Amino acid sequence: MLQVGRTAPDFDMVTTKNLDTLTERVTLQDYSGKWLILFFWPFDFTFVCPTEVTSFSDAIAEFADLDAEILGVSCDSIHTHRAWITTPREQNGIGPVNFPLASDKTKATAAAYGVLDETTGAAHRGLFIIDPEGVLRYQVVTDMNVGRSVEETLRILQALQAGGLCAANWKPGQKTL
Numbered sequence: 001m002l003q004v005g006r007t008a009p010d011f012d013m014v015t016t017k018n019l020d021t022l023t024e025r026v027t028l029q030d031y032s033g034k035w036l037i038l039f040f041w042p043f044d045f046t047f048v049c050p051t052e053v054t055s056f057s058d059a060i061a062e063f064a065d066l067d068a069e070i071l072g073v074s075c076d077s078i079h080t081h082r083a084w085i086t087t088p089r090e091q092n093g094i095g096p097v098n099f100p101l102a103s104d105k106t107k108a109t110a111a112a113y114g115v116l117d118e119t120t121g122a123a124h125r126g127l128f129i130i131d132p133e134g135v136l137r138y139q140v141v142t143d144m145n146v147g148r149s150v151e152e153t154l155r156i157l158q159a160l161q162a163g164g165l166c167a168a169n170w171k172p173g174q175k176t177l
Helices: 049-058 060-065 078-086 108-112 150-162
Strands: 012-015 025-027 035-040 068-074 101-103 125-130 136-142
Touching: 035 049, 035 150, 049 060, 049 068, 049 150, 060 068, 060 150, 078 101, 125 150, 136 150
Parallel strands: 035 068, 068 101
Antiparallel strands: 012 025, 012 101, 035 125, 125 136
């Protein structure tokens, strides 16, 4: 059972790391020693999903400064991901992104992380922060109609890295309790 404070479920998925071959895979162990922002969305080429992917991509330097990497996942095929990346933003694509998109075509990873909607076969909007030792430190799952906040994700990551008790509305630079 997925639970904060426990080891995150492993995964092995094909990614868009190499858009020509689409053969590069990713596992949880690939992120050992780094923070991982793992997020799921329902479908490529939809309405809310591209706003999230492009917002996380645009903030990649801020995550890198915090020693965090990002991995985006949906149950779409790797070929659909490539088409989405190679389609310009103004044509309902996302254009180039600064992190890999993984294909969970088998839906095993979405199920392991508790975000699989078995009725639609899509992943709910789940976001997980995994620490450098592979322990799940944060999880949030929202309705398919509600996008996530990159700013809030950065704040939560910084709070987790602060090493103390962070009060409600804590912001980086403030004292911990």
